[in-house]
Amino acid sequence: MKSSDQDPLESLALQVSGISKRFPGVLANDKVDFSLARGEIHALLGENGAGKTTLMNVVYGLYKPDEGEIFINGNQVEIRDPNDALAQGIGMVHQHFMLVPVMTVAENLMLGHEVTRGLKLGLLSRVDRQKVSEEIEALVELYGMEVNPEAYVHELSVGEQQRVEIIKALYRGADVLILDEPTAVLTPQETEDFFEVMRSLVKQGKSIIFITHKLKEVLAIADRITVLRDGAVVGMTKPAETSEKELAAMMVGREVLLRVEKKPAQPGEDVLKVQNLHVLDRRDQPAVRGVSFIVREGEILGIAGVQGNGQAELVEALTGLTKVIEGSIHLKDSDVTHARPRAFTETGAAHVPEDRHKHGLVLSYAVDENLILQTYYLAPFASGLNINPRAVDENARRLISEYDVRTPSIKTLVGSLSGGNQQKVIVARELSRDAPLLIANQPTRGLDVGSIEYIHRRIIEKRDEGVAVLLVSSELDEILSLSDRIAVIYSGEILAIIPVEEATKERLGLLMAGVRETQESSQAAATPME
């Protein structure tokens, strides 16, 4: 579907050449050449910290490159800030969303581009909400994205927020869309829908730079693939000419096991026992409705489900972050149903939270302080009233090397690390706490294949040490390759708990869509409460 035999300069929507960008202690981009043809989906691959986001931030005018040039439609341009970028038709959806949560979708889209009606009174003009809503609906229809313009952003799921981000870029007239890990937060079904959106976008003549860590997706949708390693381009290829294995090796520079090896589980005593749990969501609507399950020592229970079916609330209840309405939670031998978060940590729950910026990290803290977030008040970090800087330092150095966190120093602010390395900081902190229960909610979201392999190995190691693991993931591959048993959650209920040997993608897919199994099709199905 490409017009590769046209005049090469004319058909290039965007070209960068020789871009270098240095941060204190790191060369984030090293003489990068990259081009994007009109109507092309060009995937950008690379390990965490390889410099993908940095390169795109340069194109989007957020960073000034140390050297190099940018061409748009064959003309050299200087992009000083995102407004310049938008004026040149470049829109970017960031890895971490940049929406105002207390505003509605329509208001977010309008920000800085308010459409007015009636008297033109400058800043006092009336905002034409109706017009904006209509425009949004037109975009929504054109690209097949469903979103309610009047909904408040903080009420939306991550997948919906993402759609809002894309619509925002389109609304501002972007021709080149930079999508930084858009699928990291999506479920397989949402990803399929999203691909449809991408396809219809290129059909309308838009060009897309697509950053992802999921090799399958790259092979499925990209026209061309560029791989970065340590800031430099290490190769460019096409899906037809490569494979997952080859791409992984190109990114990481060594062979990567795409599927972890594991022995059969040796389950022991019950560690976490959840009975008839009921939890409300932020809008006080039932989110978890009568959930019961057990996680035993030395096994991994995977919770599969389309995002937004109560997983978030379930995990919050299991860590004391939200109130339990009915039912009970037992951790080891204590009743922790109504316990505070600290009681959960102290009784023995480690928690890798879903939203690393909201819960997992304090972005304005350095790496070392983030690594003691849960244990700062315990020896050796606390001695009397004081925090012992030596212990904090030592802990950070040890965990950074043990968990391969790539950071210029332990005093670097976590906010300036690459997304994957931020996640590694959390994983390092939580796994190193030796808790009998590990609750991992989307533990590898946004991580590169090498890091995923690594974290999967660590989780299995934990299991083999006798830790009970509750894994929540919307990534079916992850669920299938790690879990010993799989619970499928739908609309706040667990529809079935099945051993991994009996699970197939098709069966899980049906359950995740809410199709209940009849008694004979599954003996192991949990009795649904109705």
Added chain:
Amino acid sequence: MSEDSEAIQQPRNLAAVIVGRISIPLLAIFTALLVASLAMLASGTNPIKAYLALGEGAFGTQKAVIETLIKATPFILGGLGIALAFRGGLFNIGVEGQLFVGSAFAVIIGYSIELPAFIHLPLALLGGMFGGAIWAAIPGYFKARSGAHEVITTIMLNFIALRVINWAIGVNGPMRAPRTVVPETPAVFESARLPILIPDTRLHAGVIIAVFAALVVYWFLWRTVAGFELRTVGANPSAARYAGINVEFNIVRTMALSGALAGLGGGIQVLGLAPYNFTTGFNVGLGFDSIAVAVLGGIHPFGVTMSALLFGAMDSGARLMQLRTKVPIDIITIVQGLILTFVAANQIIRSIYRIRARGEEDQISLGRLWGGGS
């Protein structure tokens, strides 16, 4: 834009950190003085002469230096109180009222009982801290319980403190000194007064207490377990909750500590300065100026101390400036206002002097605190 402007984003060494931190405040002061000098020129005064007189009035003689230190003392403590609350994610506008209540508690303890000095003075100072702490803990509790924004509640409590105390020292008020014309309390006993550091001057030991408090606040914020909790709640309340920190308790504690610092400042004012009592109009505005001090000081204890000295110097030098050049004292208030404006809206300074934005560490901004409901 130079190469090293980005080093500010992620400071590599101490020198870079310090330069990165103080360049904006210094440029803000410089710009404010410049703008004020335009106003002086317009009214026919030589600004250089005025500023020289200001400097002489603040530092020219031993007496001038002492007045500067005395004036800086409550600014240091009030500024520390505000900075501490800021670090905890709270905008304590009630330092004014907390300072008042602190003064009242200290003065009551000072005049109503007579004790040996080694007990009486500490007791009166602690009483001041306690009064300020209570007055700040109340809005802290409201916020923790119901999310009531502390900016609103502390302002309301400012009014209440002011009115109640004015009543108490007014005609027939319970704190009114007998047989006086102006509304004032009795003077505190000798045993509750702060010792004078240099004989025959007004320099009292309060300035030492204030500087020591700055050291304690620094230690508390960055070296203690409780300080870690306070900063975590301020930087990311959700992460704090995740980390098992009791956010509600921390809000109350942070406010109480902030108020204790303000109350200590109030106590020092009545126990350190003749006539050692409390009258109407006493110390009015100190608490609000302290907000400017804290912001200019980069909400860092050492910065606060420096900016308090600057504010003290401007206040004490202003009289000589007016005497010499006929520039009204009010110009100093204008300069202080301009400084605060330039620091708070530092984008202006950045664009004038072409300084790039810094990293996340300093993003505790007034704007964010306003938005930070519960």
